[in-house]
Amino acid sequence: MAGLELLSDQGYRLDGRKATELRKFQARMGPFAQADGSAYLEQGNTKALAVVYGPHEMRGSRSRALHDRAVINCQYSMATFSTAERKRRPHGDRKSTEMSLHLKQTFEAAVMTQLYPRSQIDIYVKILQSDGGNYSVCVNAATLAVIDAGIPMRDYVCACTVGFVDETPLADLCYAEESGGVSSLALALLPRGGQIALLQMDARLHQDHLETLMEAAMTACKGVSKVLDEVVRQHLREASMLTRE
Amino acid sequence: MAVMAVFYLMILGTGIWASMRSRKEEKKCSGDGMEITLLAGRNINQLVGIFTLTGEEMGRRSGPSELSVKLNRQLERCLRNSKCIDTESLCVVSGEKVWQIRVDVHTLNDDGNLMDAASAAAVAALCHFRRPDVAIQGDQVTVYGPEERDPIPLSIYHMPVSTSFAFFQQGTYLLVDPCEREERVMDGLLMIAMNKHREICSIQSSGGIMLLKEQVLRCSKIASVKVSEITELISKALTNDREARKAGGRWGFAESLPLQRITALKAEETAVETADASEAAREVVEKTAAPPASPGVPSPVVPVPGVGQVGQGLPNTWGLEEEEEEEEEEEEEDQGTGGDGGEDVDEEMEMEEQQPEKKEPKKVDVIEISDSEEEEVVILHPETTEKAKNTGSRSHHKRAATAKKSQKK
Numbered sequence: 001m002a003g004l005e006l007l008s009d010q011g012y013r014l015d016g017r018k019a020t021e022l023r024k025f026q027a028r029m030g031p032f033a034q035a036d037g038s039a040y041l042e043q044g045n046t047k048a049l050a051v052v053y054g055p056h057e058m059r060g061s062r063s064r065a066l067h068d069r070a071v072i073n074c075q076y077s078m079a080t081f082s083t084a085e086r087k088r089r090p091h092g093d094r095k096s097t098e099m100s101l102h103l104k105q106t107f108e109a110a111v112m113t114q115l116y117p118r119s120q121i122d123i124y125v126k127i128l129q130s131d132g133g134n135y136s137v138c139v140n141a142a143t144l145a146v147i148d149a150g151i152p153m154r155d156y157v158c159a160c161t162v163g164f165v166d167e168t169p170l171a172d173l174c175y176a177e178e179s180g181g182v183s184s185l186a187l188a189l190l191p192r193g194g195q196i197a198l199l200q201m202d203a204r205l206h207q208d209h210l211e212t213l214m215e216a217a218m219t220a221c222k223g224v225s226k227v228l229d230e231v232v233r234q235h236l237r238e239a240s241m242l243t244r245e
Numbered sequence: 246m247a248v249m250a251v252f253y254l255m256i257l258g259t260g261i262w263a264s265m266r267s268r269k270e271e272k273k274c275s276g277d278g279m280e281i282t283l284l285a286g287r288n289i290n291q292l293v294g295i296f297t298l299t300g301e302e303m304g305r306r307s308g309p310s311e312l313s314v315k316l317n318r319q320l321e322r323c324l325r326n327s328k329c330i331d332t333e334s335l336c337v338v339s340g341e342k343v344w345q346i347r348v349d350v351h352t353l354n355d356d357g358n359l360m361d362a363a364s365a366a367a368v369a370a371l372c373h374f375r376r377p378d379v380a381i382q383g384d385q386v387t388v389y390g391p392e393e394r395d396p397i398p399l400s401i402y403h404m405p406v407s408t409s410f411a412f413f414q415q416g417t418y419l420l421v422d423p424c425e426r427e428e429r430v431m432d433g434l435l436m437i438a439m440n441k442h443r444e445i446c447s448i449q450s451s452g453g454i455m456l457l458k459e460q461v462l463r464c465s466k467i468a469s470v471k472v473s474e475i476t477e478l479i480s481k482a483l484t485n486d487r488e489a490r491k492a493g494g495r496w497g498f499a500e501s502l503p504l505q506r507i508t509a510l511k512a513e514e515t516a517v518e519t520a521d522a523s524e525a526a527r528e529v530v531e532k533t534a535a536p537p538a539s540p541g542v543p544s545p546v547v548p549v550p551g552v553g554q555v556g557q558g559l560p561n562t563w564g565l566e567e568e569e570e571e572e573e574e575e576e577e578e579d580q581g582t583g584g585d586g587g588e589d590v591d592e593e594m595e596m597e598e599q600q601p602e603k604k605e606p607k608k609v610d611v612i613e614i615s616d617s618e619e620e621e622v623v624i625l626h627p628e629t630t631e632k633a634k635n636t637g638s639r640s641h642h643k644r645a646a647t648a649k650k651s652q653k654k
Contacts, residue, residue, distance in 0.1 A: 094309075098318040101311060101451075108453040181328075185448075195455035199435075201448040202326040204403075207465055210445060214458050 006165045006177055014176055015044075022160070022172045022220060025227045027141075029148045029235040037149025041141035044174060045131035050141035052149040054121035069113035071120045074103040076138060078127040099135060102198055106139055106188045109197045110157045111146065121151060132175035133161040135186050135200070140224060147232055155190040156228050157197060160220040162187070162213060164205055169216035171223075185213050189221035316359055319449055320350070323364055323405050323438040327446035330371060331400040337379055337386060344376060346399070357425035360436055364407040369479045372401055373486065405446035406475045407438035408468040412454050419460070421467060435461070437468040441476040 011018055023044030032038040037052035058065040065071065076099040077091035090096070107123060123145065125138040139159035146153060163170045163182040170177060178184055183203040189196055205213065309317075324330075335344040348370060350363045375396030378389045411423035411431040420427055423434075433452025439445050445465060450456060 094314050094318055097311070097314045101315060105451060105453055109455055190455070193455075195457065196450070196461070197453075197455060199448055199450040199456060199461060201445065202322050204327055204440075204444045204446055207439070207443045207445055207469060210465055211458075211462055214461065218458070 006180055006182065007168060007170065013170060015174060019168050020171050020216070020220070022223055022227075023174070025224075027144060027228070027231045029144050029231065035149075037145045037147070037151070039141050039144035039148055041137060041144060043133060043137045043140070043172065045129060046133055046137045047128040048125060048134075048137045048141040049128060050123065050125045050138070050145035052121065052123050052142070052145040052151070054149070055116040055119040055151065056121075058118065058120050065118045065120075068117050070111075070116035070118075072104055072107050072111060072113065072123065073120055074100045074107065074123045074125070074142075076100045076103055076125050076127075078130060078134075082127045082130040099138070102135065102200070103138060103142065106157060106159075106197045107142065107146070109195075110143075110153050110155065110190060112152045112154060115152060121146075130175070132173050132178045133186075135159065136161045136172075136188075136224075139188050140228060143228060144231065148235075155192045156225045157188055158191055158221040158224040158228060159186065159188040159198075160217055160224055161185070162217045162220060164209060164213055167209075169213050171216060171220040183213075185217055187214070187217040187221060189218055189225075191222045191225040194218065312359075315451065316363060319360055319407075319436060319447070320348075320363055320367060322449070323407055323447045324348070324367060324371075327403075327405050327438070327440075329368070329401060329403055329405055329440075329446075331402060334400050338381065342386060346371075346374075355425065357423050357428045358409050361407050361409050361422060364405065364438060365475055365479065368404045368406060369482065371399060372404065372479070372483055374399055403440040403442060403444070403446075404476055404479065405438045405440050406472045406479075407436050407447070408471045410435045410437070410464050410467070412452075412456075412460075416454065416456065416460060419464070421471065435464055437465055439465070439468050439472045441473050443469050 005014075007013055007019065013019070015023075017023070023046075024042075026042040028040045030038055031040050031049075032051060035051045035053055039050050041048050041050070055070050058071065075091065076096050078087055078096070080087045080090055103123065103125065111121065113121075123142050125142055127134055127138070136159035139157055143153070143157045160171060161173045161178070161184055163173045163177055163184045165177075165182055170182075173182065173184055181203060183201065183205040185201040185205075186198070187196060187200075188198040330346070335346070337343055348367050350367055352359060352363075375391075375398050377391065377396050378394040380387045380389065409422060411420045411427055412418070412433050412435065413420070413431055415432065420431075423431060428434075431452065433450065433454030435454075435456065436447070436449045436451070437445060438447040448461070448465075
């Protein structure tokens with residue numbers, strides 16, 4: 001930790017970004033034809049793949065069906081080759097279960113589930129390469145996949161992980177910054193209303209800095225939402241061009 | 246119940262496995278008296294085992310239930326990621342031997358907000374814990390037991406304690422420290438873990454609620470107040486315990502019992518005069534009238550003392566209930582024949598029992614004995630049965646009477 005300078009004096013981070021800069025964003029909607037909705041997202045070196053099935057009839061136990069809205073089922077897993085050391089247990093361990101719960105919670109707030117009573121929507125997210133900000137990338141990928149599936153949502157769900165170093169909030173952390181003991185805050189936001197769908201923070205942060213950090217996170221999320229919006233419109237343009245001809 | 250049994254077996258298995266592993270480790274190192282698991286990794290391993298007595302679903306799906314995973318991860322993040330313990334000081338021989346700390350949280354009763362209770366308990370336990378003293382001479386590592394050298398406490402940087410907030414009606418209402426009923430109907434939960442230096446150790450929002458930035462900031466302010474109170478309580482309890490141990494008084498679990506800190510059913514003592522209890526008892530016994538010697542109940546005939554006999558004994562009284570209806574006629578009849586001692590017995594006993602039941606056959610009302618709706622009360626026609634019984638048993642009784650008469654003669 002002494003050798004790595006997370007924020008240089010000129011204000012540059014390890015990978016040459018400025019404090020409030022997001023990583024390079026590349027996304028593709030609908031890479032898979034067989035699923036109802038799918039999306040592939042790259043944020044810097046973190047690559048995630050999200051697939052959505054639904055809304056369909058309840059599989060498994062009918063008793064879990066809700067009479068007035070749809071059940072959202074999420075599964076988060078990491079590919080065995082996604083981390084520096086081969087992952088022994090890609091899913092079923094506690095971290096993955098926790099992430100799945102968080103994803104489910106996030107999307108239950110955003111998706112308009114009242115339109116599909118007694119049905120089920122499945123969201124599967126897989127991390128192909130993990131370089132920090134896993135949760136945020138998953139949420140962004142899943143948003144695109146849900147839009148690709150045509151399931152109505154209240155708003156884009158945008159997520160970003162921000163850290164706090166030297167009194168400066170850093171947006172969109174990479175793995176080196178995350179593991180450097182930096183206090184990181186993961187925020188999932190519905191940008192139009194400024195509503196927070198999920199808030200998660202680890203490591204010590206003084207209470208007074210909380211507001212600055214949250215502000216920075218919300219700004220970063222709004223930036224992400226602009227990018228996602230652009231991706232969706234581009235995809236729509238391509239699809240309509242193909243159908244026109 | 247089977248699930249509970251499986252769970253207990255799992256715990257037992259884990260314990261056995263752990264002991265086997267530690268035995269293996271012992272063999273590797275130069276054999277010492279007492280050893281806690283020595284590992285080459287440097288970390289706090291926190292396994293949170295939770296069992297609730299209020300019927301939590303454990304192992305219904307594959308692996309632990311969602312609630313236990315959630316609590317486990319929250320505790321891990323609150324305690325481990327915030328680095329409340331100096332893990333470097335746990336190293337014994339760098340690269341080879343290290344102390345491993347394990348925190349087990351057992352829930353005895355769940356009335357909501359397990360997270361707060363678990364975090365306070367875990368922090369208090371870590372502060373209270375003492376590890377064995379170790380001496381290193383070159384390559385040799387000696388672990389001293391508690392009798393040889395005083396055990397050393399862990400070096401704790403800060404005490405993270407969590408506070409939970411429950412939201413209702415899309416954020417209109419906010420409740421701190423929800424109880425179980427409030428948890429059932431809440432929209433969502435926000436957990437903030439802080440220490441008394443006003444540093445936030447962990448924030449976690451759960452449930453499908455939408456928060457606003459102002460709500461989160463407000464909650465953090467409330468949390469700082471609560472956390473300082475709880476930290477005060479914990480420090481005070483630790484100091485009390487330390488002093489009690491020094492002074493040699495009672496401490497620990499046993500100490501909290503009479504002060505009713507552990508909930509127990511306890512009734513106040515009522516004063517009872519026991520000075521002349523034996524006198525009063527004797528009076529009571531004498532005053533009660535002697536039970537009327539049942540006329541002519543013969544004691545069983547015992548030919549030789551110490552010898553049991555089968556076949557003799559009191560006359561048969563089992564046929565009483567069946568013959569209740571025709572008591573009246575029998576009475577007259579028997580009286581006519583001139584009852585002997587033996588028969589008198591039957592009669593009188595029958596009479597006593599027959600009196601309350603006399604009314605029954607006369608009325609045709611249904612008398613409900615139990616209020617179960619399943620039992621059917623079937624009433625046979627009383628006259629026919631009576632007659633049938635009369636003819637049947639009367640003759641039988643007559644025969645018996647004559648038989649006895651002949652015996653006596």
